[in-house]
Amino acid sequence: MRRNLSEADQVIRVMAASAFVLLAFGMHGLAWWLLLIPAWALYHTAARRFCPVYARLGISTQRSRHRSKA
Numbered sequence: 463m464r465r466n467l468s469e470a471d472q473v474i475r476v477m478a479a480s481a482f483v484l485l486a487f488g489m490h491g492l493a494w495w496l497l498l499i500p501a502w503a504l505y506h507t508a509a510r511r512f513c514p515v516y517a518r519l520g521i522s523t524q525r526s527r528h529r530s531k532a
Contacts, residue, residue, distance in 0.1 A: 465511040468523040472508045479504035 467475070482501035486494050507513045516522060 463510070463512050464517075465524050466516045466522040467507065467511045467513055468525065471523045472511060475504040475508040479508070 479501040482497045482504070486497040486501070489497060511524075513521075
């Protein structure tokens, strides 16, 4: 599995997931799940630095390691 998330993308996902978790406190039932499921997905993709949706669409925010010298 090739990484396709940059560090900035990773930080943004962790911050968004943290916001969802904080919003979930005080919620009950369906609202709780509707906030925690996306939070889990964002944390999971940030930790692996791989987004299956990006991969499916051919998107990568990861910089290439090999730069051509021109």
